[in-house]
Amino acid sequence: MTPTAPAVATDTAVRLDAVTKTFGSGDAAVHALKGIDLEIGTGQLAVVLGPSGSGKTTLCNIIGGIETATSGDVTVGGESIGGRKPAELSDFRRDHVGFVFQFFNLIPTLTARENIEVIIELTGRGDKTRAPELLESVGLGDRGDSFPSQLSGGQQQRVALARALATDPAILLADEPTGALDLDTGRQILALLQELRDRGRTVVVITHNTSVAQIADRVITVVDGRIESIKDNASPANAADVTW
Template sequence: SGKTTLLNLIGGIEPATEGEVIAGGRDISGLGEDDRTAYRRDTVGFVFQFFNLVPSLTALENVRLVAELTGRGDRERSRAALAAVGLAERGGHFPAQLSGGEQQRVAIARAIAKDPALLLCDEPTGALDLETGRGVLRVLQDLNREGRTVLVVTHNAAIAAIAHRVVRMRSGRVVEVTANPAPADAAEVTW
């Protein structure tokens, strides 16, 4: 119903065909391909449902890969990103040696290692069980509490309880925007 397209527009993956896309106070809808690439590299971190980790690289190497592509690839920043998601001791493990929840947290670490202003997450709990999903949501909620903008796209309506703002879509259109002045703690969410 347009949720992934919305992420792609906000993330600068797809150009807008009409209207405006305002991200961080900046209209990105008119950016050319090179400027959209720079915007993605410098401003946006992406977390996808299916992790997209390189199987032949360790967790730390997966995190460093993206950080190096952005020019922010020092080993300590990558280690700090793994520590932020609770995986400081798992950096030397390959994806096949990690659980699904650990792989998703490596994907989050990879996204935050470049210190993006905006973190875009497409179904980050979609392939996870309840407890593992809650753990991933706790990480995202902590990142938001630290001042990072986190946008989560999901079919799971229960996750809306932890959001500050909820945008509901139907058939590719925004049908409702509501503020949530008292978001629930991720540990309380159930589905």
């Protein structure tokens, strides 16, 4: 199968300059990030690799405005988000970022369609009538009335992905999106992420699974709170061809 062509980044979606993150203080301080310099282009699919405890999830949370850097500059979508108050960061997340996590976080008492609609209601962004369209875009157009318990793990992750897109975010952050899935289902999720990249979204995948790097335009390896390497992939693999 012909590899997916990498997206051409026309500008910078994410820029971090000398970013540090410290939890606690004194002898109990944990230095999760130790001077991170990083750029991710608009329309790129970037994969952040690293073992547990390397700082990759903290990096994801800082990019998404869930946590604030202890020092350094963070610019996302052309906006500096350093030093913003919690309410301002909440507005930033609502307006610019979609999140997908390993364990789906769907509301069990709501149908797939309602899980999408509730996010639109809570954020005040998007159009509730697009919920069926969003489910169709992830291959679940006929499962809108199904509850999470009636869906497989892969189907639940697809609903979570559709929900993340409900507010039309420019940047999608996916933290271990295939971690709870089998190989074939994981490939389906990776294929959807590539499709989003091909439509011009910036996608950042956080994972410990080195095989996921096969689909990336840019591969960032984080070890012990520092960037060990950044590699650009001229010919990302098609998700269907990923092996692990």
